Amino acid sequence: MRIDFERTGGVTGMRVATTVDTAKLPEAEAETLHSMLTEAGFFELPAFLKSPEPQMDQFEYRLTVTPDEGDPHTVQMSDAAAPAGMQPLLRKLTLMARNQG
Amino acid sequence: MLQHIVENGADEQRAWALGTLHESEQFRGRRLASQEFHVLGVQTAGGQGIQRTVYDAQFGTMLPGVVVRREGDGPTGDAAVDEAFDGAGATYQLYQEVYQRDSIDGQGLPLLSTVHYGQGYDNAFWNGSQMVYGDGDEDLTPDQRLFNRFTAAVDIIGHELTHGVTQYTSRLIYRDQSGALNESISDVFGLLVKQRLLNQTAAEASWVVGEGLFTANVNGVGIRSMKAPGTAYNDPVLGKDPQPGHMSDYKQVEYDNGGVHINSGIPNHAFYVTAVTLGGNAWEKAGRIWYVTQRDRLSLRTTFQEAANHTYSVAGELYGSGSLEQQAVKTGWQAVGITVGSGDGTPTPEPQPQGCWQMMLEMFKG
Numbered sequence: 001m002r003i004d005f006e007r008t009g010g011v012t013g014m015r016v017a018t019t020v021d022t023a024k025l026p027e028a029e030a031e032t033l034h035s036m037l038t039e040a041g042f043f044e045l046p047a048f049l050k051s052p053e054p055q056m057d058q059f060e061y062r063l064t065v066t067p068d069e070g071d072p073h074t075v076q077m078s079d080a081a082a083p084a085g086m087q088p089l090l091r092k093l094t095l096m097a098r099n100q101g
Numbered sequence: 102m103l104q105h106i107v108e109n110g111a112d113e114q115r116a117w118a119l120g121t122l123h124e125s126e127q128f129r130g131r132r133l134a135s136q137e138f139h140v141l142g143v144q145t146a147g148g149q150g151i152q153r154t155v156y157d158a159q160f161g162t163m164l165p166g167v168v169v170r171r172e173g174d175g176p177t178g179d180a181a182v183d184e185a186f187d188g189a190g191a192t193y194q195l196y197q198e199v200y201q202r203d204s205i206d207g208q209g210l211p212l213l214s215t216v217h218y219g220q221g222y223d224n225a226f227w228n229g230s231q232m233v234y235g236d237g238d239e240d241l242t243p244d245q246r247l248f249n250r251f252t253a254a255v256d257i258i259g260h261e262l263t264h265g266v267t268q269y270t271s272r273l274i275y276r277d278q279s280g281a282l283n284e285s286i287s288d289v290f291g292l293l294v295k296q297r298l299l300n301q302t303a304a305e306a307s308w309v310v311g312e313g314l315f316t317a318n319v320n321g322v323g324i325r326s327m328k329a330p331g332t333a334y335n336d337p338v339l340g341k342d343p344q345p346g347h348m349s350d351y352k353q354v355e356y357d358n359g360g361v362h363i364n365s366g367i368p369n370h371a372f373y374v375t376a377v378t379l380g381g382n383a384w385e386k387a388g389r390i391w392y393v394t395q396r397d398r399l400s401l402r403t404t405f406q407e408a409a410n411h412t413y414s415v416a417g418e419l420y421g422s423g424s425l426e427q428q429a430v431k432t433g434w435q436a437v438g439i440t441v442g443s444g445d446g447t448p449t450p451e452p453q454p455q456g457c458w459q460m461m462l463e464m465f466k467g
Contacts, residue, residue, distance in 0.1 A: 006356070010224040011257060012311070012324045013284075013362020014339060056264040056275060056283070057226035060356070080228060084162055091221050091240070098247075098338050 004064040005093040011057040018097035036089040037065060042075065049077035061090055151193045152211040155182050158218040165231060166215050181216035181252045185234060188258030189214055192294050199384055200392045205265035216252060225251040227264035246316050247338065253313045259294030260287040271399035278404045280361035285368035286395055288325060293384040303376040303383040309333060327373040330366030346370045348438035367437045368405060375433030379426060386426055390416045409434040413441035
Protein backbone atom coordinates (compact mmCIF):
# COMPACT_ATOMS: atom_id res chain seq x y z
CA MET A 1 0.00 0.00 0.00
CA ARG A 2 1.23 3.49 -0.86
CA ILE A 3 0.53 6.56 1.23
CA ASP A 4 1.03 10.09 -0.12
CA PHE A 5 0.88 12.61 2.70
CA GLU A 6 1.08 16.40 2.73
CA ARG A 7 0.51 18.91 5.54
CA THR A 8 0.58 22.65 4.85
CA GLY A 9 -0.61 25.81 6.52
CA GLY A 10 -0.57 26.25 10.27
CA VAL A 11 0.77 29.47 11.77
CA THR A 12 4.29 28.32 10.86
CA GLY A 13 3.28 27.83 7.23
CA MET A 14 5.70 24.95 6.80
CA ARG A 15 5.07 22.27 4.22
CA VAL A 16 5.60 18.68 5.37
CA ALA A 17 5.30 15.87 2.81
CA THR A 18 6.23 12.24 2.37
CA THR A 19 5.42 9.11 0.37
CA VAL A 20 5.39 5.79 2.19
CA ASP A 21 5.45 2.36 0.58
CA THR A 22 4.34 0.04 3.37
CA ALA A 23 5.93 -2.94 1.62
CA LYS A 24 9.31 -1.37 2.37
CA LEU A 25 8.62 -0.84 6.07
CA PRO A 26 9.28 -3.25 8.93
CA GLU A 27 6.26 -5.54 9.15
CA ALA A 28 5.12 -4.27 12.53
CA GLU A 29 5.12 -0.66 11.35
CA ALA A 30 3.26 -1.55 8.14
CA GLU A 31 0.68 -3.36 10.26
CA THR A 32 0.30 -0.32 12.51
CA LEU A 33 -0.37 1.96 9.55
CA HIS A 34 -2.88 -0.48 8.04
CA SER A 35 -4.83 -0.77 11.26
CA MET A 36 -4.71 3.00 11.93
CA LEU A 37 -6.26 3.58 8.51
CA THR A 38 -8.97 1.02 9.15
CA GLU A 39 -9.79 2.24 12.66
CA ALA A 40 -10.02 5.82 11.41
CA GLY A 41 -12.47 4.71 8.74
CA PHE A 42 -10.29 6.41 6.16
CA PHE A 43 -11.76 4.72 3.08
CA GLU A 44 -15.27 5.82 4.04
CA LEU A 45 -14.34 9.47 4.50
CA PRO A 46 -15.52 12.00 1.91
CA ALA A 47 -13.02 13.65 -0.42
CA PHE A 48 -13.21 16.98 1.42
CA LEU A 49 -13.49 17.62 5.13
CA LYS A 50 -13.21 21.34 5.46
CA SER A 51 -14.29 23.95 7.93
CA PRO A 52 -16.84 26.03 6.04
CA GLU A 53 -14.73 29.15 6.29
CA PRO A 54 -10.96 28.85 6.51
CA GLN A 55 -10.16 29.02 10.18
CA MET A 56 -7.01 31.05 10.30
CA ASP A 57 -3.74 29.14 10.76
CA GLN A 58 -5.26 25.66 10.73
CA PHE A 59 -3.29 22.84 9.18
CA GLU A 60 -4.48 21.54 5.82
CA TYR A 61 -3.90 17.84 5.13
CA ARG A 62 -3.97 15.95 1.86
CA LEU A 63 -3.79 12.16 2.18
CA THR A 64 -3.95 9.66 -0.70
CA VAL A 65 -3.88 5.93 0.01
CA THR A 66 -3.39 3.55 -2.90
CA PRO A 67 -4.11 -0.03 -1.79
CA ASP A 68 -2.36 -2.99 -3.39
CA GLU A 69 -5.66 -3.80 -5.04
CA GLY A 70 -8.34 -1.24 -5.65
CA ASP A 71 -8.57 2.44 -6.42
CA PRO A 72 -6.70 5.19 -4.63
CA HIS A 73 -8.68 7.27 -2.16
CA THR A 74 -7.83 10.92 -1.45
CA VAL A 75 -9.07 13.01 1.46
CA GLN A 76 -8.31 16.69 1.94
CA MET A 77 -9.08 17.93 5.43
CA SER A 78 -8.58 20.93 7.68
CA ASP A 79 -7.22 19.80 11.03
CA ALA A 80 -10.23 20.98 13.07
CA ALA A 81 -12.57 19.19 10.64
CA ALA A 82 -10.61 15.92 10.75
CA PRO A 83 -12.30 13.20 12.82
CA ALA A 84 -10.71 12.54 16.22
CA GLY A 85 -9.90 9.02 15.03
CA MET A 86 -7.66 10.40 12.28
CA GLN A 87 -5.49 12.52 14.59
CA PRO A 88 -3.00 9.80 15.69
CA LEU A 89 -2.44 8.74 12.07
CA LEU A 90 -1.93 12.34 10.94
CA ARG A 91 0.61 12.85 13.73
CA LYS A 92 2.44 9.62 12.84
CA LEU A 93 2.66 10.55 9.16
CA THR A 94 3.89 14.04 10.08
CA LEU A 95 6.66 12.54 12.18
CA MET A 96 7.53 10.03 9.44
CA ALA A 97 7.79 12.95 7.01
CA ARG A 98 10.17 14.65 9.44
CA ASN A 99 12.11 11.35 9.78
CA GLN A 100 11.21 11.29 13.44
CA GLY A 101 8.55 8.58 13.56
CA MET B 102 -32.54 27.29 23.11
CA LEU B 103 -28.98 27.67 21.91
CA GLN B 104 -29.56 31.38 21.50
CA HIS B 105 -30.89 31.57 25.06
CA ILE B 106 -27.70 29.98 26.33
CA VAL B 107 -25.62 32.33 24.24
CA GLU B 108 -27.48 35.31 25.64
CA ASN B 109 -27.71 34.21 29.24
CA GLY B 110 -25.21 31.47 29.96
CA ALA B 111 -21.82 31.69 31.61
CA ASP B 112 -18.78 32.19 29.41
CA GLU B 113 -18.05 28.52 28.75
CA GLN B 114 -21.69 27.75 28.05
CA ARG B 115 -21.84 30.65 25.64
CA ALA B 116 -18.68 29.52 23.88
CA TRP B 117 -20.09 25.96 23.56
CA ALA B 118 -23.46 27.21 22.30
CA LEU B 119 -21.82 29.55 19.84
CA GLY B 120 -19.66 26.70 18.58
CA THR B 121 -22.73 24.51 18.12
CA LEU B 122 -24.56 27.31 16.37
CA HIS B 123 -21.54 27.69 14.13
CA GLU B 124 -21.76 23.99 13.22
CA SER B 125 -25.51 23.97 12.61
CA GLU B 126 -25.18 27.05 10.47
CA GLN B 127 -22.47 25.22 8.60
CA PHE B 128 -24.86 22.37 7.82
CA ARG B 129 -27.31 24.88 6.43
CA GLY B 130 -24.45 26.21 4.35
CA ARG B 131 -24.67 29.72 5.74
CA ARG B 132 -22.03 31.92 7.23
CA LEU B 133 -22.36 33.24 10.73
CA ALA B 134 -21.43 36.77 9.71
CA SER B 135 -19.54 38.93 12.12
CA GLN B 136 -22.53 41.20 12.76
CA GLU B 137 -24.52 38.22 14.05
CA PHE B 138 -22.15 37.99 17.02
CA HIS B 139 -23.79 41.16 18.28
CA VAL B 140 -27.31 39.91 17.62
CA LEU B 141 -26.54 36.82 19.69
CA GLY B 142 -25.23 38.98 22.52
CA VAL B 143 -21.79 37.45 22.81
CA GLN B 144 -20.16 40.73 23.60
CA THR B 145 -20.01 42.18 27.08
CA ALA B 146 -22.11 45.20 27.93
CA GLY B 147 -19.43 47.50 26.41
CA GLY B 148 -17.06 49.61 28.46
CA GLN B 149 -16.34 46.87 30.99
CA GLY B 150 -12.83 46.52 29.68
CA ILE B 151 -10.98 43.29 29.16
CA GLN B 152 -12.79 39.99 29.74
CA ARG B 153 -10.45 37.00 29.43
CA THR B 154 -11.17 33.33 29.92
CA VAL B 155 -8.64 30.52 29.46
CA TYR B 156 -9.69 26.89 28.96
CA ASP B 157 -7.78 23.61 29.06
CA ALA B 158 -8.52 21.09 26.30
CA GLN B 159 -6.52 18.46 28.25
CA PHE B 160 -4.73 17.24 25.09
CA GLY B 161 -8.01 16.49 23.33
CA THR B 162 -9.62 18.38 20.46
CA MET B 163 -12.99 19.31 21.97
CA LEU B 164 -13.44 23.08 22.34
CA PRO B 165 -13.42 25.13 24.39
CA GLY B 166 -12.48 22.68 27.18
CA VAL B 167 -12.48 23.16 30.96
CA VAL B 168 -12.35 26.70 32.41
CA VAL B 169 -9.07 27.20 34.23
CA ARG B 170 -8.63 30.96 34.55
CA ARG B 171 -11.10 33.84 34.43
CA GLU B 172 -10.67 37.59 34.40
CA GLY B 173 -9.56 38.67 37.86
CA ASP B 174 -8.04 35.28 38.75
CA GLY B 175 -4.35 35.18 39.65
CA PRO B 176 -1.69 33.04 37.93
CA THR B 177 -2.34 29.30 37.94
CA GLY B 178 1.25 28.11 37.66
CA ASP B 179 0.46 26.38 34.34
CA ALA B 180 2.76 28.26 31.95
CA ALA B 181 0.54 27.81 28.88
CA VAL B 182 -2.53 29.08 30.76
CA ASP B 183 -0.76 32.08 32.22
CA GLU B 184 1.00 32.99 28.95
CA ALA B 185 -2.29 32.84 27.05
CA PHE B 186 -3.89 35.03 29.70
CA ASP B 187 -1.10 37.60 29.83
CA GLY B 188 -0.60 37.66 26.06
CA ALA B 189 -4.29 38.33 25.49
CA GLY B 190 -3.96 41.16 28.00
CA ALA B 191 -0.96 42.70 26.24
CA THR B 192 -2.78 42.49 22.89
CA TYR B 193 -5.92 44.04 24.35
CA GLN B 194 -3.81 46.88 25.77
CA LEU B 195 -2.11 47.64 22.46
CA TYR B 196 -5.42 47.95 20.66
CA GLN B 197 -7.15 49.84 23.49
CA GLU B 198 -4.40 52.20 24.60
CA VAL B 199 -2.80 52.98 21.24
CA TYR B 200 -5.68 52.62 18.77
CA GLN B 201 -8.71 53.14 21.08
CA ARG B 202 -10.15 49.80 20.04
CA ASP B 203 -12.05 47.93 22.77
CA SER B 204 -11.13 44.30 22.08
CA ILE B 205 -11.37 42.39 18.81
CA ASP B 206 -14.75 43.75 17.73
CA GLY B 207 -14.29 47.24 19.16
CA GLN B 208 -17.10 46.52 21.63
CA GLY B 209 -15.42 44.53 24.38
CA LEU B 210 -15.73 41.03 22.92
CA PRO B 211 -14.56 38.45 25.48
CA LEU B 212 -11.13 37.00 24.71
CA LEU B 213 -11.33 33.21 24.87
CA SER B 214 -8.24 30.98 24.71
CA THR B 215 -7.83 27.22 24.86
CA VAL B 216 -4.44 25.70 25.71
CA HIS B 217 -3.14 22.09 25.75
CA TYR B 218 -5.04 21.39 22.54
CA GLY B 219 -4.28 18.08 20.84
CA GLN B 220 -1.24 15.83 21.22
CA GLY B 221 2.01 16.81 19.60
CA TYR B 222 0.14 19.79 18.19
CA ASP B 223 2.79 22.18 16.88
CA ASN B 224 0.39 24.99 16.08
CA ALA B 225 -1.94 27.76 17.21
CA PHE B 226 -5.04 28.96 15.38
CA TRP B 227 -8.07 31.26 15.49
CA ASN B 228 -11.33 29.37 14.92
CA GLY B 229 -13.61 32.33 14.30
CA SER B 230 -14.55 32.69 17.99
CA GLN B 231 -11.48 31.88 20.05
CA MET B 232 -7.77 31.19 20.11
CA VAL B 233 -6.43 27.64 20.31
CA TYR B 234 -2.86 26.68 21.29
CA GLY B 235 -0.93 23.40 21.17
CA ASP B 236 2.10 22.38 23.20
CA GLY B 237 4.42 21.67 20.28
CA ASP B 238 6.19 18.32 20.25
CA GLU B 239 5.54 17.37 23.87
CA ASP B 240 5.15 13.76 22.67
CA LEU B 241 8.81 13.53 21.61
CA THR B 242 11.97 13.10 23.69
CA PRO B 243 13.97 16.28 24.44
CA ASP B 244 16.67 15.43 21.91
CA GLN B 245 14.05 15.05 19.18
CA ARG B 246 11.79 17.92 20.12
CA LEU B 247 11.62 20.82 17.64
CA PHE B 248 8.75 22.99 18.92
CA ASN B 249 7.95 24.43 22.32
CA ARG B 250 4.43 25.30 23.43
CA PHE B 251 2.94 27.97 21.17
CA THR B 252 2.00 30.39 23.94
CA ALA B 253 5.73 30.90 24.58
CA ALA B 254 5.82 33.58 21.86
CA VAL B 255 3.66 36.59 22.78
CA ASP B 256 3.65 37.75 19.17
CA ILE B 257 1.95 34.48 18.19
CA ILE B 258 -0.80 35.30 20.68
CA GLY B 259 -1.09 38.77 19.14
CA HIS B 260 -1.06 37.18 15.66
CA GLU B 261 -4.03 34.94 16.47
CA LEU B 262 -6.04 37.69 18.18
CA THR B 263 -5.40 39.98 15.22
CA HIS B 264 -7.09 37.42 12.94
CA GLY B 265 -10.15 38.21 15.04
CA VAL B 266 -9.70 41.95 14.47
CA THR B 267 -9.39 41.29 10.73
CA GLN B 268 -12.59 39.25 10.87
CA TYR B 269 -14.42 42.28 12.32
CA THR B 270 -12.86 44.90 10.06
CA SER B 271 -11.49 44.20 6.60
CA ARG B 272 -12.51 40.49 6.42
CA LEU B 273 -9.67 39.84 3.98
CA ILE B 274 -10.38 36.52 2.27
CA TYR B 275 -7.88 33.91 3.42
CA ARG B 276 -6.30 32.99 0.13
CA ASP B 277 -3.91 34.40 -2.46
CA GLN B 278 -2.98 38.09 -2.09
CA SER B 279 -5.81 39.10 0.23
CA GLY B 280 -4.93 36.08 2.39
CA ALA B 281 -1.26 36.99 2.43
CA LEU B 282 -2.28 40.51 3.54
CA ASN B 283 -4.45 38.94 6.24
CA GLU B 284 -1.42 36.94 7.41
CA SER B 285 0.88 39.94 7.22
CA ILE B 286 -1.44 42.08 9.33
CA SER B 287 -1.40 39.38 12.00
CA ASP B 288 2.41 39.24 11.93
CA VAL B 289 2.65 43.05 12.06
CA PHE B 290 0.36 43.59 15.04
CA GLY B 291 1.63 40.47 16.80
CA LEU B 292 5.13 41.92 16.71
CA LEU B 293 3.88 45.36 17.74
CA VAL B 294 2.37 43.76 20.86
CA LYS B 295 5.78 42.27 21.64
CA GLN B 296 7.76 45.43 20.85
CA ARG B 297 5.50 47.55 23.05
CA LEU B 298 5.75 45.03 25.91
CA LEU B 299 9.56 45.17 25.65
CA ASN B 300 9.53 48.92 24.92
CA GLN B 301 11.66 48.44 21.81
CA THR B 302 12.10 50.95 19.03
CA ALA B 303 11.87 49.80 15.43
CA ALA B 304 15.67 49.91 15.26
CA GLU B 305 16.08 47.78 18.41
CA ALA B 306 13.52 45.10 17.53
CA SER B 307 14.48 41.80 15.91
CA TRP B 308 11.45 41.74 13.55
CA VAL B 309 11.45 37.94 13.82
CA VAL B 310 8.07 36.24 14.20
CA GLY B 311 7.82 33.36 16.65
CA GLU B 312 11.07 33.70 18.59
CA GLY B 313 10.98 31.10 21.34
CA LEU B 314 8.91 28.54 19.42
CA PHE B 315 11.92 26.51 18.31
CA THR B 316 13.93 24.34 20.67
CA ALA B 317 17.72 24.36 20.56
CA ASN B 318 17.52 21.42 18.14
CA VAL B 319 16.42 23.72 15.31
CA ASN B 320 18.75 25.79 13.16
CA GLY B 321 16.65 28.92 13.10
CA VAL B 322 15.66 32.07 15.02
CA GLY B 323 11.92 32.02 14.41
CA ILE B 324 9.29 31.12 11.84
CA ARG B 325 9.49 34.30 9.75
CA SER B 326 11.58 37.43 9.46
CA MET B 327 10.02 40.73 8.47
CA LYS B 328 13.48 42.28 8.25
CA ALA B 329 14.92 39.61 5.96
CA PRO B 330 12.23 37.29 4.57
CA GLY B 331 13.58 33.83 3.78
CA THR B 332 16.30 33.82 6.44
CA ALA B 333 14.44 32.84 9.64
CA TYR B 334 15.41 29.15 9.51
CA ASN B 335 17.37 26.65 7.48
CA ASP B 336 17.08 23.30 9.17
CA PRO B 337 17.79 19.73 8.05
CA VAL B 338 14.39 18.54 9.32
CA LEU B 339 12.15 21.59 8.89
CA GLY B 340 13.66 22.81 5.65
CA LYS B 341 14.36 26.37 4.63
CA ASP B 342 12.27 29.50 5.21
CA PRO B 343 10.40 29.86 1.87
CA GLN B 344 9.35 33.50 2.15
CA PRO B 345 9.96 36.01 -0.65
CA GLY B 346 10.74 39.63 0.18
CA HIS B 347 9.95 41.11 -3.23
CA MET B 348 7.10 40.92 -5.75
CA SER B 349 9.42 39.44 -8.35
CA ASP B 350 9.70 36.35 -6.10
CA TYR B 351 5.97 35.96 -5.43
CA LYS B 352 5.22 32.23 -5.10
CA GLN B 353 2.28 30.93 -7.12
CA VAL B 354 1.48 27.77 -5.17
CA GLU B 355 -1.74 25.82 -4.61
CA TYR B 356 -1.08 24.74 -1.04
CA ASP B 357 -1.46 26.92 2.02
CA ASN B 358 -4.47 28.62 0.38
CA GLY B 359 -2.22 29.99 -2.33
CA GLY B 360 0.76 30.52 -0.03
CA VAL B 361 -0.75 32.97 2.48
CA HIS B 362 2.03 32.26 5.02
CA ILE B 363 4.65 32.49 2.29
CA ASN B 364 3.79 35.61 0.30
CA SER B 365 3.03 37.51 3.51
CA GLY B 366 6.80 38.12 3.48
CA ILE B 367 6.27 40.85 0.90
CA PRO B 368 3.86 43.14 2.78
CA ASN B 369 5.71 42.23 6.00
CA HIS B 370 8.91 43.65 4.59
CA ALA B 371 7.12 46.75 3.33
CA PHE B 372 5.92 47.43 6.88
CA TYR B 373 9.38 46.81 8.33
CA VAL B 374 11.01 49.28 5.90
CA THR B 375 8.30 51.86 6.60
CA ALA B 376 8.80 51.49 10.36
CA VAL B 377 12.60 51.70 10.41
CA THR B 378 12.53 54.60 7.94
CA LEU B 379 10.27 56.52 10.35
CA GLY B 380 12.23 55.50 13.45
CA GLY B 381 10.90 55.62 17.00
CA ASN B 382 8.36 53.04 18.15
CA ALA B 383 6.81 51.17 15.26
CA TRP B 384 3.35 50.99 16.85
CA GLU B 385 2.95 54.77 16.97
CA LYS B 386 3.07 55.90 13.35
CA ALA B 387 3.61 52.95 11.04
CA GLY B 388 1.27 50.84 13.17
CA ARG B 389 -1.33 53.61 13.22
CA ILE B 390 -1.26 53.93 9.42
CA TRP B 391 -1.66 50.17 9.04
CA TYR B 392 -4.40 49.99 11.70
CA VAL B 393 -6.51 52.79 10.19
CA THR B 394 -6.02 51.28 6.72
CA GLN B 395 -7.24 47.87 7.91
CA ARG B 396 -10.15 49.40 9.80
CA ASP B 397 -11.36 51.80 7.11
CA ARG B 398 -10.04 50.81 3.69
CA LEU B 399 -9.14 47.15 3.24
CA SER B 400 -11.84 44.69 2.22
CA LEU B 401 -12.39 41.10 1.14
CA ARG B 402 -10.31 40.99 -2.02
CA THR B 403 -7.76 43.72 -1.52
CA THR B 404 -4.54 43.09 -3.44
CA PHE B 405 -1.00 44.09 -2.44
CA GLN B 406 -1.09 47.02 -4.90
CA GLU B 407 -4.40 48.25 -3.50
CA ALA B 408 -3.16 47.92 0.08
CA ALA B 409 -0.08 49.94 -0.85
CA ASN B 410 -2.26 52.65 -2.37
CA HIS B 411 -4.50 52.71 0.71
CA THR B 412 -1.64 52.93 3.24
CA TYR B 413 -0.18 55.77 1.21
CA SER B 414 -3.41 57.74 1.12
CA VAL B 415 -4.15 57.07 4.82
CA ALA B 416 -0.65 58.30 5.70
CA GLY B 417 -1.42 61.48 3.77
CA GLU B 418 -4.66 61.95 5.68
CA LEU B 419 -3.13 61.30 9.10
CA TYR B 420 0.15 63.18 8.68
CA GLY B 421 -0.26 65.41 5.64
CA SER B 422 0.24 65.08 1.93
CA GLY B 423 3.97 64.93 1.16
CA SER B 424 4.80 64.30 4.84
CA LEU B 425 7.78 62.24 5.96
CA GLU B 426 5.31 59.59 7.09
CA GLN B 427 3.73 59.35 3.66
CA GLN B 428 7.15 59.20 2.01
CA ALA B 429 8.20 56.39 4.36
CA VAL B 430 5.17 54.36 3.26
CA LYS B 431 6.14 54.89 -0.36
CA THR B 432 9.70 53.80 0.43
CA GLY B 433 8.44 50.72 2.24
CA TRP B 434 6.41 49.45 -0.70
CA GLN B 435 9.10 50.43 -3.21
CA ALA B 436 11.49 48.13 -1.34
CA VAL B 437 9.27 45.16 -2.23
CA GLY B 438 8.75 46.21 -5.83
CA ILE B 439 5.41 48.00 -5.52
CA THR B 440 4.97 51.63 -6.58
CA VAL B 441 2.16 53.34 -4.70
CA GLY B 442 -0.50 54.94 -6.88
CA SER B 443 0.23 52.77 -9.91
CA GLY B 444 -1.76 49.76 -11.15
CA ASP B 445 -5.45 49.85 -11.90
CA GLY B 446 -6.25 52.82 -9.71
CA THR B 447 -8.80 52.83 -6.89
CA PRO B 448 -10.69 49.58 -6.50
CA THR B 449 -14.48 49.29 -6.65
CA PRO B 450 -15.75 49.87 -3.11
CA GLU B 451 -17.20 46.76 -1.43
CA PRO B 452 -20.86 47.00 -0.42
CA GLN B 453 -21.17 48.26 3.16
CA PRO B 454 -22.05 45.65 5.81
CA GLN B 455 -25.79 45.32 6.40
CA GLY B 456 -27.40 46.93 9.41
CA CYS B 457 -28.34 44.87 12.45
CA TRP B 458 -32.07 44.57 11.65
CA GLN B 459 -31.31 43.60 8.08
CA MET B 460 -29.09 40.75 9.35
CA MET B 461 -31.85 39.52 11.68
CA LEU B 462 -34.40 39.49 8.86
CA GLU B 463 -31.94 37.55 6.72
CA MET B 464 -31.52 34.98 9.51
CA PHE B 465 -35.26 34.31 9.75
CA LYS B 466 -35.78 34.00 6.01
CA GLY B 467 -34.57 30.38 6.24
